[in-house]
Amino acid sequence: MLTAAILTSLQVYGIAIVISMIVAVIIxxxxVLTARAEKSRPVEMPTGTVCPVGPGVPDEDVAALSAAIFAAMGPHRILHIAPASHGWSSEGRAAQHHSHLPGPAGRGSR
Incomplete structure (x- = not known):
């Protein structure tokens, strides 16, 4: 009875070892195949005209941002650089502040 349990556990360990080795070889x-595919593919450099820079954005900032984006993501085109609108954030803050005011919808007086 005990030897049957030992044999079964050894078989399970053996099967787990074989499956682990097969998975390791596949990985x-x-x-190796993806490394070869990346080596054989040439890097495509973007060509064309540079997008016009809006007023108030220094050329040095655009160049630094373009270089950082290219280094992080690869060759992509920047379509537009402009200051972001803060309307949605100020509206959200105002709504949150109004929700905390005492009144009929709030807690009221204690």
Whole structure:
């Protein structure tokens, strides 16, 4: 009875070892194949005209942002750089402040 349990556990460990080795070999093969695919593919450099810079944005900032985006994401085109509108955030803050005011919808007086 005890030897049957030991044999069964050894079989389970053996199967787990074989499956782990197969998965490790498949992962290694995928890493090697993707590395070869990336080496053989040339880097495409973007060509064309640079987007016009809006008023108030220094050329140095546009160049620094373009270089940072290219380094992080690869060759992509920047379509527009402009200051963001803060209307939605100020409206949200105002709504939150109004929700905390005492009144008929709020807690009222204690």
């Amino acid at each position: 290694k093969l995928m890493v």
